[in-house]
Amino acid sequence: MAPVTTAGKEMHALVERLYPLCRSITGDGVRATLDIVGEYIPLQVREVPTGTQVLDWTVPQEWNIREAYIDDPAGNRVVDFAESSLHVLGYSVPVSATMPLAELRAHLHTLPDHPSWVPYRTSYYKPEWGFCLAQETLDALPDGEYEVRVDSTLADGHLTYAEHVVPGQVTDEVLVSCHVCHPSLANDNLAGIAVATFLARALAEQKPYYTYRFLFAPGTIGAITWLARNAERIERVKHGLVLACAGDSGRLTYKQSRRGDAEIDRVMRHVLAASERPHHVTEFTPYGYDERQFCSPGFDLGVGSLSRTPYAGYPEYHTSADNLDFVSPEAMADTLAVCREAFAVLDRNRRYVNLSPYGEPQLGRRGLYDSLGGRSDAKQAQMAMLWVLSLSEGEHSLLDVAERSGLPFGTVVAAADALCGAGLIEA
Amino acid sequence: MAPVTTAGKEMHALVERLYPLCRSITGDGVRATLDIVGEYIPLQVREVPTGTQVLDWTVPQEWNIREAYIDDPAGNRVVDFAESSLHVLGYSVPVSATMPLAELRAHLHTLPDHPSWVPYRTSYYKPEWGFCLAQETLDALPDGEYEVRVDSTLADGHLTYAEHVVPGQVTDEVLVSCHVCHPSLANDNLAGIAVATFLARALAEQKPYYTYRFLFAPGTIGAITWLARNAERIERVKHGLVLACAGDSGRLTYKQSRRGDAEIDRVMRHVLAASERPHHVTEFTPYGYDERQFCSPGFDLGVGSLSRTPYAGYPEYHTSADNLDFVSPEAMADTLAVCREAFAVLDRNRRYVNLSPYGEPQLGRRGLYDSLGGRSDAKQAQMAMLWVLSLSEGEHSLLDVAERSGLPFGTVVAAADALCGAGLIEA
Amino acid sequence: MAPVTTAGKEMHALVERLYPLCRSITGDGVRATLDIVGEYIPLQVREVPTGTQVLDWTVPQEWNIREAYIDDPAGNRVVDFAESSLHVLGYSVPVSATMPLAELRAHLHTLPDHPSWVPYRTSYYKPEWGFCLAQETLDALPDGEYEVRVDSTLADGHLTYAEHVVPGQVTDEVLVSCHVCHPSLANDNLAGIAVATFLARALAEQKPYYTYRFLFAPGTIGAITWLARNAERIERVKHGLVLACAGDSGRLTYKQSRRGDAEIDRVMRHVLAASERPHHVTEFTPYGYDERQFCSPGFDLGVGSLSRTPYAGYPEYHTSADNLDFVSPEAMADTLAVCREAFAVLDRNRRYVNLSPYGEPQLGRRGLYDSLGGRSDAKQAQMAMLWVLSLSEGEHSLLDVAERSGLPFGTVVAAADALCGAGLIEA
Structure with a gap:
């Protein structure tokens, strides 16, 4: 597990502040929670009146x-x-x-x-x-x-949820969602909120390719409300991740989307395997957190779910023992790190077209061998260029190249950048 | 193996009556056999004259x-x-x-x-x-x-075969076939006849979804004659099962259709696995019993074959040792039970469409949680409803749902019935 | 490994003659090499002037x-x-x-x-x-x-390469390629040249189905030059094999084409497995010998590569220890034998259509059972006929039949010939 980073400590401090509040699917506890999160990242808070029809449901009192x-x-x-x-x-x-x-x-x-x-x-x-x-x-x-x-x-009153958007180079979106409806439960609620918050902060420091939308909403009814009010946006949501139970000491668990082969599924499997962390990848089930809604057959979004010990998988689940001691700065820092690695891969996972596909282009004449540093790095970089050239016919992504070649994703990205710079491939 | 049911004893008694007759691919031995079977279930007996051209063959003398x-x-x-x-x-x-x-x-x-x-x-x-x-x-x-x-x-004379039809709710047919051309051989002939006869009786007690057609015909030339005379019916035959060697003490063997992924193949694999009986599933080969004809490439029907110890797999095969002691009431009752289980699954294996596919429908408001009995049953029933809702987009059958969810087929059927009743899905 | 055949000794003698010459990617060493090979098989020698643009490259001085x-x-x-x-x-x-x-x-x-x-x-x-x-x-x-x-x-001068064609019954081609640009290196150059030469001689003794084109060219620039000058021929190249490192004592290694499921890949895997030789099949990588060029994504030909110990897989690689002692008549004879077996399969791997696909045709009436010799051979031959009839709907090749049935390819070919002769199937 990663060492305790500053972010780990800050996330635990956030969890401590949120812990005493009485959250539910509506009410002032949710508002107070969003107020505190809003001190870390700007939030657009939405209030939806009681009685509003949302898909098959109605916003309750x-x-x-x-x-x-x-x-x-x-x-x-x-x-x-x-x-x-x-x-x-x-x-x-x-x-x-x-x-x-x-x-x-x-x-x-x-x-x-x-x-x-x-x-x-x-x-x-x-x-x-x-x-x-x-x-x-x-x-x-x-x-x-x-x-x-x-x-x-x-x-009669309102249902309250909030959004935070990290604008990207394209309007295609990655949805990151966590629930904010559980009262004094640290892992099953607050750790996900904390990791989502610090993930948003980290993404804001770079200009990502995708637009990342963070959703802080009560479980089920909150996700359903957001889906009902964002019908026109749904098709822009290309990938997504539900964060829950993000802070306990167990190994990481990635639950795949209903599609099972969505790009987020492949990215998460790759990043978890490449990281050599102990982890577990599970099939989709129509139970758990709000992936149930995002993956319902009418939407069928490419949304998976990342937890440490999953839902109902630990005795402390839904009890007072899911307290501040049950979550650790180290575990939250580790969950955050995996999310950042995964989104780094997702963000760079383009498909390219080889503009010189007949035979190998002469790399030497373009200085693509000379520019390389150390010997074994150089060999890997050269192999990565040959692999990118070989598989760039518009169908294979850089992740495909990394998995088929066995080369690190970062090396493949660097090769694609070099080949792009030389005009040999284009996105 | 199942206990000796009444049907097991009755099947063995039928085998005993048929045993002395000298059956062949034509002649009075076949007629006498069909007369006896006709005491159990009504038969339409067909007589096809010598010299009739049937596909590539000619009805012999x-x-x-x-x-x-x-x-x-x-x-x-x-x-x-x-x-x-x-x-x-x-x-x-x-x-x-x-x-x-x-x-x-x-x-x-x-x-x-x-x-x-x-x-x-x-x-x-x-x-x-x-x-x-x-x-x-x-x-x-x-x-x-x-x-x-x-x-x-x-x-010059005739080739004789017989049919028995159990009418269903639809005209799509399930073909059940056995050969009636072997003389005093108990397993390789008579056990299949007996199981087919009692299967027909059992199906008649319910109003099945499919129409079930039972064929009692001499091997090869009989099946070919039936195929030649039923050209217009073939496309109605959606599934089928050839019964042979149905009464020995060996484990059950299901031989898949030439297609290998026909619905009958999936159903038989599922039922055999779910039953936890020792069993064996084998690939199609163009040899054996009349699945050779039904699965010939021009027809390529979804017809598998169910045996206990398969064709030529026991030393008593095609010898006087395949006698009345070689087959048992218990074994025939067990074969019959598996057939009934398989046809129960086949008959209920519909595809549904979720009419409320955007997000989960609110089951509680429709009383779909309250109506449930015991606690762990209730949980399974609830999961089954969520799975049926999740996978009902017209492509997945209830068997797909059962296999993907790991839930019993019967639980999935009950969930589909409840959802259908609530107007949430339709077939 | 095969015993030392005459061809093995002759191939080693050819390697000995070629060994002292100083080959490079251009120059008189290549010409002298081709002169000697030309004593064994007629060659069309091509001279391409310095400065000629070939794909992304230019013919060097x-x-x-x-x-x-x-x-x-x-x-x-x-x-x-x-x-x-x-x-x-x-x-x-x-x-x-x-x-x-x-x-x-x-x-x-x-x-x-x-x-x-x-x-x-x-x-x-x-x-x-x-x-x-x-x-x-x-x-x-x-x-x-x-x-x-x-x-x-x-x-300024020329780049030199040579071709040898064994005409077939059809103009579709099989390309066999080896590099001729390495100086006094026996395995990594000369063994491939020798095996290609004797393979050409062996094929010329029969009238093959495919036209076989042998290419003796300097690595990379030679293959690229051939590709550039044969744009109109490329689509006729249906299969191909690059020969390299063909004479050391290691087990055989087949490197699959970029497509991975090209017919040559299936044939080589089948032949190597059926031969029970120790061997190794590897995935395509965009590095190695001229399969890099033939499999570049613009061409993506079904070209694999056959070696014994592959490229860079032995310490003697690219050193003076890759000498005349490092390659043996036995090893070259074995590589040659595998190539001949593979091309025998490739050459007979047709798809047929069953002209009597409804039920089994009556083989007995056509004497297709009587014509058979020994008992167990007869049974295999009969099964092979049933399998060919079952799978001949135009999609499955005889290799598919052999693999699905588990019967030897030769038995399947004989069955197809017999059925063809009886008018029951056609190619």
Whole structure:
């Protein structure tokens, strides 16, 4: 794994700032999150009214919460939203009541197998109220009358998401997406937000070929809303990557697009293999994060998903154990590095046409041998030129050349640049 | 292997009734066989006159035999057709003569490696007479004059075959074929007849999607005759299966069609793999049973062949040891069960179109989550719906969905039915 | 490996005659080489003037050399071109000078890792002079003034190459090419010339289907010149083979064409596998011998390359150790035998159309079973006929039939001949 870079530390600091906020698929927690991200990169924040029809869905009411607690018969506050945003069932309707423990139990969610952890639960589309707590807290509750209060509102409002665009040389786009709807969960939410943010910063330092669009949106309904509102833009989205679970200590996992042979799939496989990192490439499944929406058959975009340990693949998933200790600066720096490597390849993966395809052109006369430095580098550079000439008939990309020749992608790019400069090939 | 079902016992009983008859490619033995099968399922019996041109062939003269024997010099009957139909060379011309053993030997067929077994031999297209006997019988024959007699007729008549049709919802057909031209051989003939008969009965109990046509015909010339007389029907035959050697104790063998990727090939491979039965899938070869004719390049039908131990793969093949003990109720019941499973898959293997292909449709609002029962079943059912939605663009069949998702075919069918009912997909 | 055939001995004798000559990409050494080859097979010798534009290249000045030596301070001749053509840098410009050893060293080429071997070096396109010698010779040189002399000319003249054509039944061509530009190097030059020469003689003894064109030309510039001057012929070149490093003791190596699935690639893979020789099949790379030119993307011919130990794969490569002992009659005879086997397959690899594709034709009535000899041969011959009938729909070649059936190619050819004779298939 990469050493702790400055970016790694900065990403972890960002995660720490975002961690306490109570995010959901709508509401002020999302807005506060986007405000903080907006300190790092400029964001266009979009507000979409409740009731807006988006594809097969409708934007729901906006949920906000001020406080939520349970007081035991002795008046002790045994569960308190102020301590952790996980303690309340997401989208809980308001409640203010006194009831015996037996009745309260139906609204309490625990993890018996992990008695000290608090689960993460929501009920977006069915009106419910509830609390999440540790099994050991529940076990210690005495019988008696409990006071429960959820001071929330569920009312017409907006769904909030944000975009950030790094303009490129062409209007064809690469979409990078992460979800911003999970409350105090570090890996399954915040690490992806942090890596996306610093990836955007890194891309802005160069003038990329593609235009890179970053989407910070609540899962499912957010992606669906963006798709519904960007019908005319979709065909410009040539490649994409969903970032999630980007900060744990596990090996990298790339989940391929539904197409399986999209260019992003080939690029990610190549970069992961070439990097010699331990990693795992999996087939597409119609479950997981927002690749489900981007890869739905009507869109079928070339969008894959990059995680470390994937969705539901670790016991801490959707529990209070997915906390600030569960993600590390090193892991986020490593995820960021792979994204940068992949986009560097994607950005340079052109197809060229050999303008002198009959026999080999005489490279020596054009100084294409002389210009080379060290001996073995020179040999590789020369082979790369011969390979680019051989495979440049408009069908093979530089990645094809790199994979067929076994040469590093960067060496192939340098050869293409030299041949382009000599007028022997053109894009 | 499946337990002995009632059908297994009934199939073995049918084999026992058919066993003594002297079948050949024409003649009364075939008619008697079809009469008995006709007690189980209604048959349309066809009689095609000698001399009829059928594709590259001509229907031969009809052969019938009353008796055949060899008497030794002492007048003992040492070989007798009345004991087994195998004792006479199939299509033997009549003979009535006395001759020394030395001369007789040229007409005697044995199996030196299996001295107690009687071989099965024929000479359909070259006029010959002969007897088949055990090597140990031959070895015991004293020198001297023998009386030989074959009371057969070879004369203009008919070739006989039969059809049985199970009507379906569509006129597209599945052809199930077995040969009825072998005399007292249990596995290589009768087991296939029995399985085909009971398969037809089982299919009649449901209203299948396809129309299933069962063909009981002599090998080669019978299939060729059917093909010649059904030119206009051939294009309706979408799938087919030749049944042979269907009752021995060996593992199942599926021989693929010449196309190798016909739907029946995929279905059989899937069903055999999913059933976890030991089995073997082999490539097409232009030899074997009547798949040779159905898969000839001019027709190239999607017809495979299902056997247990395949053609010529067991020492008892084409000998008196392929007898009633060589086939078992259990094995025939197992072959029947696999056929039924395969046709159940084939019959439901539709392609659907997702009517809501942009993003995921909101399943919850349609009650497609609530309607589910147990927890892990529910999860599989939900995944199956997502997979069907993801792959329903008119190209992928439900079998494709099952194979790509790893879900059971039945679960995928249930998901398709639920989605169809909700108006989310259509066939 | 094959026993030493007469051809093996004759090929080695030819190599011995050619060995002393000083070949280069132009000049009298090439002409003398072609004169000798011309004693074995008639050659059309082509002379192309200096300055002729050939594709991206220009025919260079012609280089000839009479003598070249270094005399030490005591007047001893320590390096002498008369002893070996390797001693002078190829295309050395003339020099006649006296200089101290320190100054001379910049013009001396050795192999420190093989101190007794003389390297092979050239400088075709950059004017230089130089000598090649053993490291141990260099180490023994005393300080002092040396007399150096290269009596060469570099002047307008011609590039020389030769062709030999074995006419076939069709004008479609098979191109066999070898390079003739290396001086006293036995494997990397002369063995290929010898095998090509004797292959031409062998083909002339039969009337082949294809027209076989043999090209004896200097590497790179020679192939490019031929391509430039035969633009109208290129499309007739259906297959080709570059022969190089054809005489060492290593296993055979076939390097596939750029297309990778050209018919010559399939034929060579089949023949090498069927022969059970140890061998190696490699992917195309745009480096090596003149397959670089024939397979350049504008031409993309189906031309592979056959070697024993390939280019640069042995330490003796491009050194004085690639001498007459490094190549053997046995190895050259073996390479020749494989070429003959491959061209026998290529020459008979037709596609046929089954004229009786509906069901099997009745082979017995046409005597196609009776005509067969021994029992197991007969069975193979019968299977081969069924396979040819099954796959003859105009798409599959006899090699396809052989590979799919697992039958020997010769058996398949015999079956096709028999079926052709009976009017059942046609080419």
